[in-house]
Amino acid sequence: xxxxxxxxxxxxxxxxxxxxxxxxxxxxxxxxxxxxxxxxxxxxxxxxxxxxxxxxxxxxxxxxxxxxxxxxxxxxxxxxxxxxxxxxxxxxxxxxxxxxxxxxxxxxxxxxxxxxxxxxxxxxxxxxxxxxxxxxxxxxxxxxxxxxxxxxxxxxxxxxxxxxxxxxxxxxxxxxxxxxxxxxxxxxxxxxxxxxxxxxxxxxxxxxxxxxxxxxxxxxxxxxxxxxxxxxxxxxxxxxxxxxxxxxxxxxxxxxxxxxxxxxxxxxxxxxxxxxxxxxxxxxxxxxxxxxxxxxxxxxxxxxxxxxxxx
Amino acid sequence: xxxxxxxxxxxxxxxxxxxxxxxxxxxxxxxxxxxxxxxxxxxxxxxxxxxxxxxxxxxxxxxxxxxxxxxxxxxxxxxxxxxxxxxxxxxxxxxxxxxxxxxxxxxxxxxxxxxxxxxxxxxxxxxxxxxxxxxxxxxxxxxxxxxxxxxxxxxxxxxxxxxxxxxxxxxxxxxxxxxxxxxxxxxxxxxxxxxxxxxxxxxxxxxxxxxxxxxxxxxxxxxxxxxxxxxxxxxxxxxxxxxxxxxxxxxxxxxxxxxxxxxxxxxxxxxxxxxxxxxxxxxxxxxxxxxxxxxxxxxxxxxxxxxxxxx
Numbered sequence: 065x066x067x068x069x070x071x072x073x074x075x076x077x078x079x080x081x082x083x084x085x086x087x088x089x090x091x092x093x094x095x096x097x098x099x100x101x102x103x104x105x106x107x108x109x110x111x112x113x114x115x116x117x118x119x120x121x122x123x124x125x126x127x128x129x130x131x132x133x134x135x136x137x138x139x140x141x142x143x144x145x146x147x148x149x150x151x152x153x154x155x156x157x158x159x160x161x162x163x164x165x166x167x168x169x170x171x172x173x174x175x176x177x178x179x180x181x182x183x184x185x186x187x188x189x190x191x192x193x194x195x196x197x198x199x200x201x202x203x204x205x206x207x208x209x210x211x212x213x214x215x216x217x218x219x220x221x222x223x224x225x226x227x228x229x230x231x232x233x234x235x236x237x238x239x240x241x242x243x244x245x246x247x248x249x250x251x252x253x254x255x256x257x258x259x260x261x262x263x264x265x266x267x268x269x270x271x272x273x274x275x276x277x278x279x280x281x282x283x284x285x286x287x288x289x290x291x292x293x294x295x296x297x298x299x300x301x302x303x304x305x306x307x308x309x310x311x312x313x314x315x316x317x318x319x320x321x322x323x324x325x326x327x328x329x330x331x332x333x334x335x336x337x338x339x340x341x342x343x344x345x346x347x348x349x350x351x352x353x354x355x356x357x358x359x360x361x362x363x364x365x366x367x368x369x370x371x372x373x374x375x
Numbered sequence: 376x377x378x379x380x381x382x383x384x385x386x387x388x389x390x391x392x393x394x395x396x397x398x399x400x401x402x403x404x405x406x407x408x409x410x411x412x413x414x415x416x417x418x419x420x421x422x423x424x425x426x427x428x429x430x431x432x433x434x435x436x437x438x439x440x441x442x443x444x445x446x447x448x449x450x451x452x453x454x455x456x457x458x459x460x461x462x463x464x465x466x467x468x469x470x471x472x473x474x475x476x477x478x479x480x481x482x483x484x485x486x487x488x489x490x491x492x493x494x495x496x497x498x499x500x501x502x503x504x505x506x507x508x509x510x511x512x513x514x515x516x517x518x519x520x521x522x523x524x525x526x527x528x529x530x531x532x533x534x535x536x537x538x539x540x541x542x543x544x545x546x547x548x549x550x551x552x553x554x555x556x557x558x559x560x561x562x563x564x565x566x567x568x569x570x571x572x573x574x575x576x577x578x579x580x581x582x583x584x585x586x587x588x589x590x591x592x593x594x595x596x597x598x599x600x601x602x603x604x605x606x607x608x609x610x611x612x613x614x615x616x617x618x619x620x621x622x623x624x625x626x627x628x629x630x631x632x633x634x635x636x637x638x639x640x641x642x643x644x645x646x647x648x649x650x651x652x653x654x655x656x657x658x659x660x661x662x663x664x665x666x667x668x669x670x671x672x673x674x675x676x677x678x679x680x681x682x683x684x685x686x
Contacts (some may be wrong), residue, residue: 240523287624
């Protein structure tokens with residue numbers, strides 16, 4: 065049970081690496097290190113761009129692998145390059161899993177019933193295709209719960225069958241989320257608390273560490289919401305984006321964590337993977353861009369650790 | 376302007392084909408015609424399964440092409456087969472567009488800002504990759520609006536740049552949609568009307584036929600909602616799933632249409648593409664499964680035409 069329970073595996077990884085920091089891999093061609101752009105020509109080649117993403121992503125994984133429990137790979141940046149991009153996405157999922165990292169596929173899929181099951185099988189399950197080198201799916205994916213239980217259950221079922229997890233969008237970190245997710249309901253609660261209440265009913269039994277495989281995406285820009293959501297979803301691990309670039313504060317995240325430092329992962333993407341473009345890391349990067357990524361990860365870990373220590 | 380305005384092109388196609396029926400292409404290997412399964416072995420081959428989907432989808436498009444204005448292709452069924460599936464999805468988009476059909480990519484994507492723009496560029500825009508045969512994207516895609524304007528604007532911008540459209544989920548056809556989309560707000564309205572009100576503010580200027588490029592997904596199982604949504608979103612074309620298999624009635628759809636028969640498209644998938652398995656069409660199918668698909672499309676058109684005539 066232990067080895068096959070997503071939330072337990074994630075908590076163990078957090079304990080091992082002594083940080084809830086997750087590195088987000090969202091490559092854009094304009095920001096790749098110049099050495100990876102050689103041979104890319106005018107950026108209008110699917111295959112060579114996808115291959116540059118593969119090399120970039122592998123390097124990021126190799127650098128951050130010893131430092132963090134998990135990576136989050138956003139498929140949107142790969143779908144931009146059609147099927148070659150999707151192939152590279154799966155190659156990176158495999159590379160990260162083989163490196164012992166927990167992998168969160170940030171795919172934000174949504175559909176119902178049988179169609180949702182196809183997404184769950186394609187995006188979350190490990191597959192067994194004979195002519196495929198990338199049968200390993202991510203350990204968890206993000207999903208959009210606007211369709212209700214019909215849109216969540218198929219993902220939960222596939223997750224349960226293979227010890228994986230899902231993170232449902234509850235309160236996202238973007239400014240305009242307020243006009244939908246914070247709209248007050250007849251009962252007085254904001255809509256996101258209603259969504260959280262539904263998710264708490266749908267959640268599976270918690271594992272050894274007290275957390276279930278149905279997590280929630282909760283933006284760090286919503287400080288007032290984190291504590292309320294923790295109360296409504298006591299057994300859900302929160303995936304918290306929006307630190308740094310989007311202006312969220314670590315203090316606001318604190319209520320998501322218990323005394324052991326479990327309860328949430330904090331995701332940082334651009335501030336780490338493109339740190340070689342940051343003046344603070346320019347000198348390190350001049351020798352090797354990977355040094356900048358490594359140092360930015362260490363610095364981010366330290367910053368988080370000062371506010372949220374792992375017990 | 377005319378030729379490049381999605382809603383106008385869709386209305387013209389509806390007029391030409393004299394029906395708002397859209398055929399949904401959602402292939403599953405278990406239901407493919409036996410002749411397409413030869414060489415598929417144990418279903419555990421990505422490439423051969425994807426190729427069977429390609430052959431199946433092309434045949435469907437060739438058969439229904441002269442009969443309907445548009446096809447809706449659900450990418451979930453293709454993502455199930457990883458990058459080869461995604462390649463076939465795009466091959467079918469291209470095949471349908473080359474056949475003169477309007478193509479709706481049912482992808483239900485959602486993200487914010489820069490990430491949503493990647494989805495929009497990858498899933499909606501026509502691209503210009505030099506090493507790609509499938510640069511044509513669909514004419515419109517479905518999107519999930521739970522993230523608010525930040526999650527819709529990037530799609531609208533890409534759509535505006537290339538005469539394409541989006542359909543945002545408003546009131547879906549599944550039973551559990553009630554617990555989220557129909558939840559009453561403090562003002563007394565159900566949540567889906569709030570969502571519709573936001574979308575009406577975000578919509579672009581209507582084209583020649585009076586409709587804009589921001590459409591809405593409205594389930595046919597929600598009869599009471601169609602008229603309200605028509606009033607709130609007067610210029611949005613509705614994409615109505617749920618006829619047939621999901622129990623929606625055509626009478627309930629009527630308020631979506633104006634006197635010309637414009638205003639919505641009605642999507643049917645399994646009842647048409649797998650009609651050769653239906654006892655009513657078995658005899659036709661015994662000669663050629665495509666005959667069953669053709670007749671089921673004609674029958675569905677007649678049924679819709681009896682209730683919703685095109686002016």
